[in-house]
Amino acid sequence: MPPKKENKKDKKGAAAEFEEETKFQAVVLTDSYQNRFRPMTLDKPRCLLPLVNAPLIEYTLEFLATAGVDEVYIVCCSHGDQIEDYIRESKWSRPWSPFTVQTVLSPESMSVGDAMRDIDTKGLIKSDFLLISGDVVTNIQFDKVLQAHRERKIKDKNSIMTMVLREASSMHRTRSKIDPGVFILDEATDRCIRYEEITVDSTPHIAIDPELLDESNDISVRNDLIDCHIDICSADIPALFQENFDYDNLRKDFVRGILTSDLLGKTIYTHIVNDSYASRVENFQTYDAISRDIISRYTYPICPDSNLLDSQTYSYQSGHIYKENDVVLAQSCMIKSATVIGKDTFVGDGTKVDFSTIGRKCTIGNNVVIEGSYIWDNVTIEDNAIIKNSIVSSNTIIKEGAIVQSGSIVSFGVIVGKGQTIPLDTKLTINEDYVDEQDDDEESSNRLVGSDGKGIIYCESDIESDDYDEDDDSIGGHNRGALNSLVSNFYQLNVSDVSIASLSQPRKKTRRRYSTTSVTTAASDLSDLEDEEEDFMREAQLSLDRAIFENHDLDIAALELNTLRMAMNVSYHEVRLATITTLHNHIFRLVLTDTLDVKSAVNKVHNRWYPLFSRQVFDRDDQEDLLQIVLDDSSRRPAANAAKALMYTVMSFYDNDVVEEEVINKWWNSDAVKASDEKTKELLAKWIDWLQNAESDSSEEESDDE
Structure with a gap:
């Protein structure tokens, strides 16, 4: 059947x-x-x-x-x-x-x-x-x-x-x-x-x-x-x-x-x-960092103008400025780079807003300064107030002439009185269940927010024991709350974390292989790597990254690097290494977020910052060292774009007289280049061939003229 x-x-x-x-x-x-x-x-x-x-x-x-x-x-x-x-x-x-x-x-x-x-x-x-x-x-x-x-x-x-x-x-x-x-x-x-x-x-x-x-x-x-x-x-x-x-x-x-x-x-x-x-x-700390990345489009396509909410109407303007519809800006106000402003917000005369986010239905008075801060919805900031590197929550009022210093958190419904100054890293709330035991009387609260204000200091000791040791008010000599501060301070690091980070060579990514004979990696075994070069690399990259991110003047960026070099007594090799690493981090960020293709990204970054090398490269040995640093850096980058980035970088060095042709030819014939991957050698070979032929043609033309 x-x-x-x-x-x-x-x-x-x-x-x-x-x-x-x-x-x-x-x-x-x-x-x-x-x-x-x-x-x-x-x-x-x-x-x-x-x-x-x-x-x-x-x-x-x-x-x-x-x-x-x-x-x-x-x-x-x-x-x-x-x-x-x-x-x-x-x-x-x-x-x-x-x-x-x-x-x-x-x-x-x-x-x-x-x-x-x-x-x-x-x-x-x-x-x-x-x-x-x-x-x-x-x-x-x-x-x-x-x-x-x-x-x-x-x-x-x-x-x-x-x-x-x-x-x-x-x-x-x-x-x-x-x-x-x-x-x-x-x-x-x-x-x-x-x-x-x-x-x-x-x-x-x-x-x-x-x-x-x-x-x-x-x-x-x-x-x-x-x-x-x-x-x-x-x-x-x-x-x-x-x-x-x-x-x-x-x-x-x-x-x-x-x-x-x-x-x-x-x-x-x-x-x-x-x-x-x-x-x-x-x-x-990560709230601030990720906000900056979103505004600067490192998270593309997740950006303010992607309008995650159906009701949002953000549009992008040059300098990473985003505005919704129905924003009213006084003619004399200054809206600087990396700023987001929500719908139905008014900004008054003479007010300066830089690297900040402002929500909807906010009223910002005249001659106000807002820097590196996050202003949520329905906030009123009166004339001559100053807010730096802080969060101001919804439905709050910052009265005339008040100052909110860096790292402060102003929670929902708080009113900061006229002319009052909120100290660094202060957290304010109107929830009386969490008053600071040392400042729980009405008089001390009035001293902070003023007699015309409303708010109390949030009890910092309430932070959970999983985050901090409740028996110790400091960590490594720093206030325990500093690890959760809105203002990042890279000196305030866990000692253990620094030790583990030291497993890497200063010029390689933070990893190290262990043989099968390894048993324990103690801090004492790593002391040789805890040196000034590693400290310099960290601080120099942070300094230059900030300069690029906030579009600092080139002379100021160069001065900061040189000051760090002298303070930490390192060689110019370390300065070149930090510079290349940071510049190429930005190049690959532009490429990987589909903001620019490889050539455009290299040109954009190098055309802006290549003059730094005139203060780091002084002879042919320095030029050869710079090329080797670029080659080493490219070996750590995503293979799909590393060879192109290397070629366009070397071309930029040549076009901008950072590196001489003779040095490029010597480097091209070095063992390091010969040992590089085939894609790198293939792309470089085409350009080197063009370079040599161009020089040959130029010499023949000069001979004919004679």
Whole structure:
């Protein structure tokens, strides 16, 4: 008897069931289970705080829309009702949304572990899912990451997670200075062998179990990775949290626990990106850094004029200035570079706004100065007020002549009285439950905000113990709150973190391979690398990066570099190295964000900054050293564009008389160039051939003239 023919109805049912089973899910954790954004998060969840005038969660959801996600579960703890209301009214709940979205209230959750256990109890996860924080900004092409994850799972059935990490220096501005992580990886497979969180009270070394070294002949200790908090997880992970109630923190508990367990036998991999942007707004320091990156279009296509909200109308103007419709600017006001201004905002006569974000329906008076600050919605700033490097939350008033000094946080509803000065790194709130115990009387509050003001000092000691040691008010000689200051200070680093960063050679990226005979890497073993050259490299790159980013005068940039050189007693080689590294960082940022092609990017950067080399290159030996630095730098860059960037850089040096032709020819015949990759030699050969023929033709013409 022939087999029974399957009818169309059965086929449709099977297809629908298969489609249901293969839906890609995402879990968004809206709560950080930290207090780093207090006092603002006393009134509003972190994921709804504005970042360049759009709620933080919009950046995460925009990424999920491009990542091919079908179902999104938004886990809410603190202020869950506000998040639920926001999502309900947002475009993501409309019929045309690229995914379905559901809020999951978990008010009793105190950690990521609690949230995952709640997810497991509700039985929401059916297959591999994307776990992400609600404060992530990224333009990663996720299809490649997901494909790599699935291929790994085929090869390794025990693989349960892929952590997406972004390659960046240990000193990068978007890398949180609070509890950075160190990843120990199998170099060949990118499997994570061990994870260590370097807390503020850690010993200045890491100890590697000798047994780990038996697992691979080639491991790397990576302190140059930004943890994006983007993870592809297997459906088993919520159950693993359920089985292990001591797992609270995703990294230091779960990842570390899985990797050190002899019983589970599970593996975790990493996917390292170096051609895309990905960072998490973890604290005030990264809030400032990521805001600047968005305004400067390093996050392209995620920029203010992409208008994440349907109601936004931002347009781009030269100098990274963005304005919405219905902005009123007095004729004599000065709106400088890297500034964003929202709808229905008025800026008065003589007011100067530079490198700042101003929200909607703000009234800015006459002769006001706003620099490097973030002014949210419905803020009134009266005449002659000064605000520098601070956050001023919605519905606040800064009265006439008041001064808000750098690092200050003015929370919702605060009024700073006429002529009052708010000191550095002060946090103000109107929530009386969090008054500073040392300043809890009405008289002291009046002294700060004035008799016509409203607000109290937020109690800094309320910051969670996970971020700071509550028994110690200082870290490495610095105030503990400095690590979470809006104003980044790269001197205020964890001693342990600096030690780990020193694993790298000063001129290479921050990684070092270990042989199978290695056991422990202690700070004492690394003392030779803690030298003035490394300090200079860090500070010089920061100085020049700031000069490029803020378009400083070239003479001032050169003076700062020379001052650093003399202060730290380093050679001009180190100055050239820092200059090339920084310039090429900017070139590749322009290329990788599709802002410019390679040639245009090299010309744009070098045409502006090549005169720096006239103060660093003095003879032919210096010229040859400069070419070698460029060659070494290109070997660390993405292969697709490295050779072109090298060729156009050498051409720029020649055209601008930085390097002589004889030196270029000598360098071209050097062993270093001969050992470079074929693409580099192929492109350089064409230009060198042109250069030599052009010189030959020129000589023949001169002979004919004679």
